[in-house]
Amino acid sequence: MFADLHMHTTFSDGTFSPEEMAQAAHRHQLACVALTDHDTVAGCARMAAECARLGIEFVQATELTGEVDGVEVHILGYFLDPTDAHFLSNLVKFQRARQQRIHEMAARLQAQGIPLQAEAVFAIAKCESPGRPHVARALVQAGLCGSMDEAFERFLKKHRPAWVPKFKISAYEAIELIHHAGGVAVIAHPALNKSDDIIPPLVEAGIDGIECFHTRHSTAASQHYLLLAEHYGLAITGGSDCHGMNKGRPLMGGIKLPVIHVRQLEARARAIREKTLAAA
Ligand code: AMP
Ligand code: ZN
Ligand code: FE
Ligand code: FE
Numbered sequence: 212m213f214a215d216l217h218m219h220t221t222f223s224d225g226t227f228s229p230e231e232m233a234q235a236a237h238r239h240q241l242a243c244v245a246l247t248d249h250d251t252v253a254g255c256a257r258m259a260a261e262c263a264r265l266g267i268e269f270v271q272a273t274e275l276t277g278e279v280d281g282v283e284v285h286i287l288g289y290f291l292d293p294t295d296a297h298f299l300s301n302l303v304k305f306q307r308a309r310q311q312r313i314h315e316m317a318a319r320l321q322a323q324g325i326p327l328q329a330e331a332v333f334a335i336a337k338c339e340s341p342g343r344p345h346v347a348r349a350l351v352q353a354g355l356c357g358s359m360d361e362a363f364e365r366f367l368k369k370h371r372p373a374w375v376p377k378f379k380i381s382a383y384e385a386i387e388l389i390h391h392a393g394g395v396a397v398i399a400h401p402a403l404n405k406s407d408d409i410i411p412p413l414v415e416a417g418i419d420g421i422e423c424f425h426t427r428h429s430t431a432a433s434q435h436y437l438l439l440a441e442h443y444g445l446a447i448t449g450g451s452d453c454h455g456m457n458k459g460r461p462l463m464g465g466i467k468l469p470v471i472h473v474r475q476l477e478a479r480a481r482a483i484r485e486k487t488l489a490a491a
Contacts, residue, residue, distance in 0.1 A: 214241060215243075217466075219247065219249065222339075222340065224344045225457060229261060242470055245271075248273060249275075249309075251302055272394075274286070284409055286399065292394070305340075306340055309342065309378070395446070395483065425452060
């Protein structure tokens with residue numbers, strides 16, 4: 212019995228619909244999946260329905276972009292209430308910032324003599340949480356770049372002409388928002404962060420878990436974060452970060468987290484909700 216707790220659909224920067232993602236999980240014989248679209252839970256209802264049809268456990272989730280001391284850190288939220296009004300109004304704020312960033316990237320491209328309109332990006336993204344992969348796809352579709360890689364290399368990578376820094380909230384605020392919505396907060400792909408120095412302050416701020424297993428983690432990195440999880444008493448999670456075809460190939464099936472970790476994560480979420488109820 213295995214889980215994959217990290218993936219993105221067409222509701223953010225993935226290329227599979229929620230139904231296609233659930234079907235891919237089914238082909239890989241996963242027992243449990245979590246949808247972690249960036250700054251949205253809008254795809255969760257559809258994926259939950261398809262998972263129910265296929266006999267797969269579904270976990271409501273999202274991935275937020277935070278920062279600690281200027282260092283970007285992605286915070287995953289699991290078992291949160293997708294109807295929590297305070298949480299949803301914050302997601303809308305993050306989505307607006309993403310849309311504004313697309314306008315800024317289009318303006319920068321135009322300043323480089325590349326005639327790409329923000330509307331062309333939105334027409335491709337067709338979602339509330341657009342990102343750089345949508346800009347890259349729009350550049351390719353308009354014949355302005357030969358490939359998505361070329362689009363990133365020439366324009367979109369950090370410090371390239373059309374790069375615009377991403378809107379980030381404080382990681383502490385991200386943890387708080389997730390807890391407020393009854394969920395657990397998890398540090399995403401820690402080996403991709405600049406350093407482990409951000410982990411102690413996140414523990415101090417009440418982070419609940421750490422993504423020890425991830426497609427881009429080496430075996431040694433996973434081992435290292437398993438030891439840190441033990442040291443700090445954090446729940447262990449893992450996920451493929453599948454983006455459909457956006458990362459060259461679907462990454463689904465590459466991470467198989469024993470479901471016991473999902474049960475432990477769920478127990479922590481229950482404890483958070485009980486604490487919140489008791490305080491109210
Ligand atoms: P954003 O969140 O809008 O800054 O975009 C980040 C996304 O762009 C991540 O999902 C990356 O995997 C993706 N990305 C970064 N570099 C490339 C690349 N060369 N080709 C395709 N996708 C990329
Ligand atoms: Zn993504
Ligand atoms: Fe991430
Ligand atoms: Fe992700």
